Amino acid sequence: MNLKELAERLKLSQTTVSRALNGYPEVSAKTRRRVEEMARALGYAPNQQARRLATGRSMSIGHVLPRSLHEMLNPVFMEFIAGAGETYAQRGYDMVIAIVDDGQEESAYQEIVARKKADGVMLHGPRVAETRHTLLKSLDLPFLVHGRIPGAEDATDWIDMNxxxxxxxxxxxxxxxxxxxxxxxxxxxxxxxxxxxxxxxxxxxxxxxxxxxxxxxxxxxxxxxxxxxxxxxxxxxxxxxxxxxxxxxxxxxxxxxxxxxxxxxxxxxxxxxxxxxxxxxxxxxxxxxxxxxxxxSVRTAGIRAAEMLIKRLIDQPVEPISELLEADLILGQSTGPAG
Amino acid sequence: MNLKELAERLKLSQTTVSRALNGYPEVSAKTRRRVEEMARALGYAPNQQARRLATGRSMSIGHVLPRSLHEMLNPVFMEFIAGAGETYAQRGYDMVIAIVDDGQEESAYQEIVARKKADGVMLHGPRVAETRHTLLKSLDLPFLVHGRIPGAEDATDWIDMNxxxxxxxxxxxxxxxxxxxxxxxxxxxxxxxxxxxxxxxxxxxxxxxxxxxxxxxxxxxxxxxxxxxxxxxxxxxxxxxxxxxxxxxxxxxxxxxxxxxxxxxxxxxxxxxxxxxxxxxxxxxxxxxxxxxxxxSVRTAGIRAAEMLIKRLIDQPVEPISELLEADLILGQSTGPAG
DNA sequence: GTCGAAATCCAAAGCGGTTTGAAAGCCGTC
DNA sequence: GACGGCTTTCAAACCGCTTTGGATTTCGAC
CATH class of the missing domain: 3.40.50.2300 (Response regulator)
Incomplete structure (x- = not known):
């Protein structure tokens, strides 16, 4: 079931059907309803590849993980991913994860751009001496840092815990x-x-x-x-x-x-x-x-991070956006007065 | 830089260039070399969306995780993913991960099929009373189980630890x-x-x-x-x-x-x-x-799992494939004779 | 009844590849 | 020198959607 068939069934042009489904204004409410009902009835879902090709947007967000980083951050990373993944799904984005050998990061990013694999990427585990952000800037690939890059706090989007x-x-x-x-x-x-x-x-x-x-x-x-x-x-x-x-x-x-x-x-x-x-x-x-x-909660951070990155992709704000989360200090059984 | 430009530069048709790069036999060694060199020089990489649309294959593998499952298997899952991810990358596949609410799995799989989001999926955390595999069979979506599904051992691809x-x-x-x-x-x-x-x-x-x-x-x-x-x-x-x-x-x-x-x-x-x-x-x-x-090593399992699933996608073996990994029994400091 | 703007709808041109079917080039043979 | 059989190359169709630019219809105003 594709657009063409659907349009034929409805005796409408592909244009109108497409517009109806994508919420464009130049289609009457009546027609729109008719189209939507038929689409639902026939279980029509636009082919993602075709849409991507036509729009030039991949509707997915990349996470490039050098192996060493992954190993260190494994559990934390996964929880972050889970949070971000929720948000992606809700907003219609896919999450693609690339786990690459150390030193292959640069080419991974280049490939993302060259082959239009993702519209933006999440930058994990910034170092004290970080360089990935300059590469991403030069590639013109939108990104958000989970953490902060020293010296680039005002020049990049980021979310961090204090x-x-x-x-x-x-x-x-x-x-x-x-x-x-x-x-x-x-x-x-x-x-x-x-x-x-x-x-x-x-x-x-x-x-x-x-x-x-x-x-x-x-x-x-x-x-x-x-x-x-x-x-x-x-x-x-x-x-x-x-x-x-x-x-x-x-x-x-x-x-x-x-x-x-x-x-x-x-x-x-x-x-x-x-x-x-x-x-x-x-x-x-x-x-x-x-x-x-x-x-x-690093999961919450993931959720916010995804929202922010998507905002970057859609609204393209002029100023960098960032968010600093405060941690709670919670009293448990493991502390007491010094002997 | 796209195929068309590259072909013009080479004074060849798109067809020939495409074939040269994709290893088809009907192109002379000389031409192939010339094409490859020019492609490298110009940094040409085929647009993935376009290729996907044309071939009908998405060249990516999906992992659908219901939230509850994810929470239980979090660290183990991540390590498996890391292993699988390595292999995917080497073989030119992307990994897309969808984290969905419990009960949304079915629609997640349907969407993968309808929108051609992935060529196959990895099935995680099989239950004693598992049903996902029947859905996947009916959707005709290739999959490999990490673990085994009771009663379906001979009817599904799987990798498991003994x-x-x-x-x-x-x-x-x-x-x-x-x-x-x-x-x-x-x-x-x-x-x-x-x-x-x-x-x-x-x-x-x-x-x-x-x-x-x-x-x-x-x-x-x-x-x-x-x-x-x-x-x-x-x-x-x-x-x-x-x-x-x-x-x-x-x-x-x-x-x-x-x-x-x-x-x-x-x-x-x-x-x-x-x-x-x-x-x-x-x-x-x-x-x-x-x-x-x-x-x-669950990471090793991930590596093998990815290889097997890709084999399924490419070779389409008639018989189900499976692999049973044996665990080592390793002596440490935590055991001794009963008092 | 006519006119013009607004509201709808449409045909066709991309997007960037792959693949089909046919043409052209090359060679040795009779 | 015409012919058959390979090898090599090409033009064009196709994948399924979005979007441009234009056509058609509707409708109130004059």
Whole structure:
């Protein structure tokens, strides 16, 4: 069932039928209704390929993931995607995901443009030294950054969580509880969000005149063993920390494992605050959550991000658009006053 | 830069250029070389929309995820996708992912067919009472199941891990170590793989004449708290288990948390075996892995699945194709002889 | 009754490829 | 030198939709 057949059945031209279905004004309400009914009755749906070719728009949004990035952000990424995907579907966009070898990103983007695979792309996991945005600008491919690109905050569309403020507040909470030796397990140093979280932590400690101890600050991919190993080493060292600030819940789980294994009790002997991305398979939201945490739903971020990118594609606003989400600071069972 | 321009530059017809680039035999080697060079020089890449319209193939593969399924399988799903995505990219296919509300699946598939959005789809998370495959058959949309559909093993393409054997072996290992009270924390009961794992567990226990204790068997979404809560309750009950068989590493982490909190030592006082999907953010592969586990890389499964589905699309084999992957049983630190 | 604007509708030209059916070029053969 | 059989190339149709520019109809105003 295609437009032509449908038009013949209706004894109308393809033009009129097309216009009726696409909501153009130059068709009478009566005709429009007739067309719509017939289309429904015959189960007509316009062929997407044909429409794309004719309009020049692909009605899809691309996500290019270098493999290394994907591996680090896997669960978080998926949740973001899920949120964005919802919105895409509602708005009639498709989501195409390309997972490419590191270093193949550039050609992936070029191909998206050359072959008109997507109308816009989502840029994931911006680094401290980011370059992808300049490529995208030169390719004239619309994009939105999930996170922020240092130095390009005013020149790109982005949505981000206020990492700095969240971690500053979390650190302040620990300081308020009397903790002075606060370990900080953070993600890989070249990621922008990692730098911002570190800045928040440092600001808080500086505010209170607490000296930074490099021995208490570590960076790594945010795995469970990273948390367990680090915590174990730190807790058995000369001057152990009394609290941990942890960038990811998975790592925090590792930390709490180490704490138990050291014969200590979490929340009493040692405090832990983590960041909770509100991942569905890692719920931390009982009556009293296990972990005290900064929480910001990455899924919600995905939803907003998709809306913003689509807005960019359709309305083409002159000014860059951006949104900064604040994280909640949520009290759980993993924090208590310093011994 | 499109075909027409390229052909003009070469002083050839579009036909010849198209054929040269697509490897048709009726074009001389010399001409072909000339065309290829010019195409490369001018950075020509055929417009995908146009090609799709002309060929009727979309050169993309769909993944339709009902929201509930996505939430349960999130991390595993993402890893599978990553594997499949690699293969798609290599073979020139795009991956389009649709995340839809529960109950919208049917219309999502219909739309894929009506609008020619994808040439085939991957079917995720088959249930014990599965029906999607009959819909897909009637829509004549090629698909491959990740997992197996009970009763349709011989009528559908699928790739699966040998869940039953894996869990049977794991249970046997625990039995060999002298454990008799073996708790089993499994996924949601309506999933096919959950049923198979249960069958494996039950077979092993029956083999040794160990009676099943319903109090030791639980089903739930495989979250961390599910593991922690269940283990805590069981360990503090009248006749506590001495070992846990756990369907997911995330849940196993919860179990180990509960074990510690009960003042017990994992691997000594209580044994744990889990299934390890080899997720990148949950490494369990040090010199001696933390968890004794059955391991099967879901990413590898994704790679193979994509290859198989593409084979289906291209070669259209008459017989259904399938592949059963065996899991490794890997000894870690979490198992030891029953006290 | 005529005129002009507004409201409807239509034929045809793209969009950028693939593919069919036919023509042209080339070669050796009789 | 005409002919048959390959190889190589081409013009044109086609995929199914959107959209331009124009034609036709409607209708109130004069």
């Amino acid at each position: 990492n700095r403020r969240a971690f500053e507040r979390a650190a302040h909470l620990l300081l308020d509880l009397g903790h002075r030796r606060i370990a900080f397990l953070n993600g890989l140093e070249d990621m922008d969000f990692v730098a911002r979280r570190k800045a928040g932590y440092m600001t808080a400690l500086n505010d209170r005149g607490v000296e930074l101890d490099p021995a208490l600050m570590r960076n790594s991919a945010m795995t469970e063993p990273f948390g367990a190993l680090s915590a174990r080493e730190m807790l058995t060292a000369a001057r152990p920390p009394t609290a941990f600030l942890v960038s990811s819940m998975i790592t925090a789980i590792g930390v709490s494992r180490a704490i138990s294994e050291c014969g200590l009790r979490i929340g009493q002997d040692v405090s832990v605050i983590t960041h909770d991305d509100a991942l569905s398979f890692l719920p931390n939201s009982g009556e009293v959550p296990i972990f005290t945490c900064t929480r910001s | 869940n039953r054997r894996a869990f049977e072996r794991a249970a046997h290992l625990l039995l060999d170590l002298g454990h008799r009270r073996i708790a089993f924390l499994n996924g949601l009961e309506d999933m096919d793989f959950v049923a198979r794992r249960k069958a494996g567990y039950m077979t092993a226990l029956n083999d040794r004449g160990v009676e099943l204790d319903p109090a030791l068997m639980r089903n739930s979404a495989m979250t961390e708290p599910f593991g922690a809560l269940s283990a805590r309750e069981m360990l503090t009950a009248a006749r506590p288990p001495t070992a846990f068989l756990v369907s997911s590493m995330i849940t196993a982490i919860g179990v180990s948390r509960a074990i510690s909190e009960c003042g017990l030592r994992i691997g000594q006082d209580v044994s744990v075996i889990t299934h390890d999907d080899a997720l990148s953010f949950l490494p369990n592969s040090g010199e001696v892995p933390i968890f004794t586990c059955t391991r099967s």
